[in-house]
Amino acid sequence: MTNQLSGVGIGLRREHFDEVLATSRRIDWLEITPENFIDYGGQAAHVIDRCAERWPMVSHGVSLSVGGPDPLDAALLHATSSLASRTGAPWWSEHICFASGRGLTFHDLLPLPFSDEAVRHIAKRARAAQDCVERQLLLENITYYAEMPGSTMSEGAFVTAVLEESGAALLLDINNVYVNARNHGRDPIAALEALPLDRVRQIHIAGHTPAPPPFEGILFDTHGAPVAADVWQLYRAALRRCGPVPTLVEWDTHIPSLDVLLDEADRARSTMVETTGP
Numbered sequence: 001m002t003n004q005l006s007g008v009g010i011g012l013r014r015e016h017f018d019e020v021l022a023t024s025r026r027i028d029w030l031e032i033t034p035e036n037f038i039d040y041g042g043q044a045a046h047v048i049d050r051c052a053e054r055w056p057m058v059s060h061g062v063s064l065s066v067g068g069p070d071p072l073d074a075a076l077l078h079a080t081s082s083l084a085s086r087t088g089a090p091w092w093s094e095h096i097c098f099a100s101g102r103g104l105t106f107h108d109l110l111p112l113p114f115s116d117e118a119v120r121h122i123a124k125r126a127r128a129a130q131d132c133v134e135r136q137l138l139l140e141n142i143t144y145y146a147e148m149p150g151s152t153m154s155e156g157a158f159v160t161a162v163l164e165e166s167g168a169a170l171l172l173d174i175n176n177v178y179v180n181a182r183n184h185g186r187d188p189i190a191a192l193e194a195l196p197l198d199r200v201r202q203i204h205i206a207g208h209t210p211a212p213p214p215f216e217g218i219l220f221d222t223h224g225a226p227v228a229a230d231v232w233q234l235y236r237a238a239l240r241r242c243g244p245v246p247t248l249v250e251w252d253t254h255i256p257s258l259d260v261l262l263d264e265a266d267r268a269r270s271t272m273v274e275t276t277g278p
Contacts, residue, residue: 004090005029005056005202005246008269010261012057013251017047019258027262028269029056031248032087035063038079048087057087058202060171061094063105066129066139067112067122068098077132084135091201093138093171094129096122096162111144114151114158123165130168138201139163140171143179143221155180156194169201172242174235175227175250179208179219188234193241200242205235205268206250224253226264232271239275247272 007028012020014036020027030051037048051057059080064073084092097109112118130137141159153161163170172195181188207225211218227235227249239245249264 005058006244007246008265008272009055009058009246009248010265011060011248011250011252012048012051013255014044015255016258016261017043021047021050023258023262025259025262026269027055027265029058029246031058031060032083034059034061034076034080034083034092038076038083052087056090058089059084059087059092060140061092062109063099064094064129065097065099065101066094066125067096067118069101070103072125072129072132074132077129081133081135084133089135091136091138091169092133093140093202094126095140095142096159097142109142111142111146111148112158113148114153114155116152116161117150119158119161119165123162126162126166126168130166136201137166137168138171139166139168140173140204141176141195142173143176145183145218147184154194156191156196160196163196163199170196170199171202171204172197172200172238172245173204173206174238175204175206175208175223175231176221178228178231178234179221182219188230189237192234192238197238197241200238200245203235203238203242203245203247204250205231205247206252207231222253223250227268232267235268236271236275239272244272244276 009029012030012032095109177192178188181191205227206223209220209222247268
């Protein structure tokens, strides 16, 4: 049986394995990175099973390379499906990007050209991936620091076309919207409203980091700091448009104590209630 999500979740990280099982503080749900748990036994398997007994869980992949040129990793997809069944995940998510090519892993999420050809390519692969995992697929808008050659449409039009052709829903990353808008000289609210907000099933919020000299003015999507004030404002705008969508606080580098992370989750939960009602 799958679990339905609501409220605010956090990512399950090894640094918090002991704390998360012992805490009495509120956690609404957990998000896991499947690559960190597939084929692992021992403590990782024990923790994920214990957590699945207490909280709803979803899976957020980082390496499938849905938009890449190489065949989809069938072993990863089948393992993701098994993990989703084991944890009762109602959906799983990946990114609108490519992360590998010609057998090489780039260890980064790279943008595709915003073009009709790229739409058809990633939509076909997304449908195949969703069929394999046998759960609703959510695709996330990524951070990008350069636009790929060959783009013929805006990011909003591209994301909309990918979701419409693939049948996937949107994992709306608010920090990514803000960072892209700032880095490319656009208005964050306009960038948000250009996305297909009617397809949002989950939201991510996270912290970013200003670039050091000589790259002043650029923001890096580090997931290594508290959520910035302007991102909280953009999150409120998204909630007004989308309603109380399940929201994850991401913190993946310079990981703090669990209590610091849960303080951010509490703030997100209060913001959701203040914006959309109890």
